[in-house]
Amino acid sequence: MTSDAHAYSQTLGEEQSIWFKIQPFINADDPMAVLVRLSQRYGGCIPINFRSEKIYILSEIEHARRVLVDNVDNYVKYFDGLKPIFGHAMITVDGALWQKVRQPQQPYFHPDVYAEYVPYLLVSLNKKMEEWSKLAQSGVTFEMLEETWGLAADMICRALFDREVPFNPHAVFGAVKAYTDASNHRSIRLKKASGELTDVTDEEPPAHAIGAWLTLPEAVISAEPWQGREKTLLKMMQSAEAAGLPAWDHAQVQDEIKQYLWAGTETTALTLGWTLYLLSRHPEVADKIRREAHEVYGTRRPTAADVERLSYTRSVMLEALRLYPPAWALIRTAVADDEIAGHKIKAGDRIVLCPYIIHHDAKYWEDPEEFRPERFEPGRIKKRVKYSYLPFGAGKRFCLGGQLSQMEVALALTQLLRRFRPEYVGHTPPRVAASVTLMPKDGLPFRLHELS
Numbered sequence: 148m149t150s151d152a153h154a155y156s157q158t159l160g161e162e163q164s165i166w167f168k169i170q171p172f173i174n175a176d177d178p179m180a181v182l183v184r185l186s187q188r189y190g191g192c193i194p195i196n197f198r199s200e201k202i203y204i205l206s207e208i209e210h211a212r213r214v215l216v217d218n219v220d221n222y223v224k225y226f227d228g229l230k231p232i233f234g235h236a237m238i239t240v241d242g243a244l245w246q247k248v249r250q251p252q253q254p255y256f257h258p259d260v261y262a263e264y265v266p267y268l269l270v271s272l273n274k275k276m277e278e279w280s281k282l283a284q285s286g287v288t289f290e291m292l293e294e295t296w297g298l299a300a301d302m303i304c305r306a307l308f309d310r311e312v313p314f315n316p317h318a319v320f321g322a323v324k325a326y327t328d329a330s331n332h333r334s335i336r337l338k339k340a341s342g343e344l345t346d347v348t349d350e351e352p353p354a355h356a357i358g359a360w361l362t363l364p365e366a367v368i369s370a371e372p373w374q375g376r377e378k379t380l381l382k383m384m385q386s387a388e389a390a391g392l393p394a395w396d397h398a399q400v401q402d403e404i405k406q407y408l409w410a411g412t413e414t415t416a417l418t419l420g421w422t423l424y425l426l427s428r429h430p431e432v433a434d435k436i437r438r439e440a441h442e443v444y445g446t447r448r449p450t451a452a453d454v455e456r457l458s459y460t461r462s463v464m465l466e467a468l469r470l471y472p473p474a475w476a477l478i479r480t481a482v483a484d485d486e487i488a489g490h491k492i493k494a495g496d497r498i499v500l501c502p503y504i505i506h507h508d509a510k511y512w513e514d515p516e517e518f519r520p521e522r523f524e525p526g527r528i529k530k531r532v533k534y535s536y537l538p539f540g541a542g543k544r545f546c547l548g549g550q551l552s553q554m555e556v557a558l559a560l561t562q563l564l565r566r567f568r569p570e571y572v573g574h575t576p577p578r579v580a581a582s583v584t585l586m587p588k589d590g591l592p593f594r595l596h597e598l599s
């Protein structure tokens with residue numbers, strides 16, 4: 148273990164992370180159903196008293212508007228417990244530092260550059276399809292999230308860093324899961340309290356995960372460039388460091404890489420995984436996607452303009468993101484006292500804003516538990532109530548890679564479904580775990596069938 152990994156590991160089991168604080172509360176068999184019920188009972192604002200602090204779980208659109216837009220500067224990011232994963236990456240910081248970090252990266256997430264990324268994404272997909280062909284032949288049951296995480300990591304490394312994935316995605320995916328499994332943290336806490344554990348070693352799964360995770364940025368930086376491109380996000384960050392731009396030291400570059408390897412991959416992987424589960428349950432929708440791909444780009448290589456025209460495929464993905472938003476909760480701390488829709492908030496209170504509950508609220512969504520991609524037909528999107536759909540957040544902290552991920556998923560769905568029929572073989576519906584992201588508790592086991 149490096150000294151950084153060792154230092155981070157010693158903080159494991161401390162109670163400062165909100166994810167672990169609200170864990171007993173969301174640890175129920177069906178945590179999201181419990182949250183939806185409680186939200187209804189408490190009129191959209193669930194107060195929790197936790198020793199010396201107060202947590203509010205908020206789930207009305209006025210709450211979202213106040214926290215994310217109207218009084219956004221009063222609600223700062225709260226990422227304690229995830230520091231080993233993200234360090235001081237853009238997603239975790241606020242104010243002037245956030246601006247200095249985000250501003251130079253924005254051009255790499257502009258729709259104009261996506262046209263350049265599409266061929267790289269197709270390379271990742273072609274590689275995945277060859278692997279899937281073997282999986283289909285063998286007939287084995289496999290974990291879909293490992294597959295989609297590996298694909299998303301491959302896409303991000305090629306498009307943003309000009310690298311082939313310089314690590315074993317399966318091992319890293321395992322580490323990510325070990326870290327976000329709150330029961331691993333609880334067991335360390337108990338061992339520390341009983342005096343059984345004084346030095347947290349690599350044998351504890353989350354400590355091992357931290358060790359593995361912290362090696363990734365240097366693995367990316369030192370890997371051979373894939374195509375030797377002149378202009379990439381990674382090169383821009385390295386130049387910012389070399390030029391000594393404010394906020395841009397080597398640790399910042401490392402933290403940004405970590406951020407993309409998690410926030411830019413796990414969310415996309417979950418979106419693709421949940422969508423494939425829904426499509427396995429609704430084969431007629433999968434057929435419509437196949438037909439749309441055929442009509443839009445036929446047998447030629449799709450371009451970014453083609454992906455823009457995949458409106459049905461996109462509506463399927465958006466509906467999957469409504470039902471299963473990977474970022475089911477957005478966490479903040481109040482800087483000063485405030486009032487949100489009649490609720491008095493004190494400086495220091497924690498806010499858990501919950502897109503999941505809003506997405507499942509019958510006030511905004513007819514038959515909210517039903518899978519209906521038509522809700523997202525282009526003509527109907529404009530009629531939607533503002534802030535009733537928040538899979539990518541809202542306001543100035545809106546997801547930087549939202550459009551990129553939509554392109555990745557739309558391209559993946561059309562390409563993969565034209566060649567395969569993925570069959571979900573797990574418990575139906577999958578049980579959900581409210582981890583840092585919205586995870587299937589028992590994974591998403593699948594078998595593949597190659598179409599002739």
Ligand code: HEM
Nearest residue numbers: 238410411414415418474477538539540544546547548552
């Ligand atoms: C379907 C996939 C994705 C979902 C559901 C998603 C969701 C989100 C959400 C909800 C936020 C806001 C968090 C908050 O307000 O606390 C966010 C922020 C962010 N996302 Fe995504 N994301 C996805 C894909 C991506 C991808 C592909 C990238 C980059 C390659 C990315 C990079 C970021 C970054 C850098 C931020 C921080 C922005 C800031 O703080 O200014 N995301 N994402």
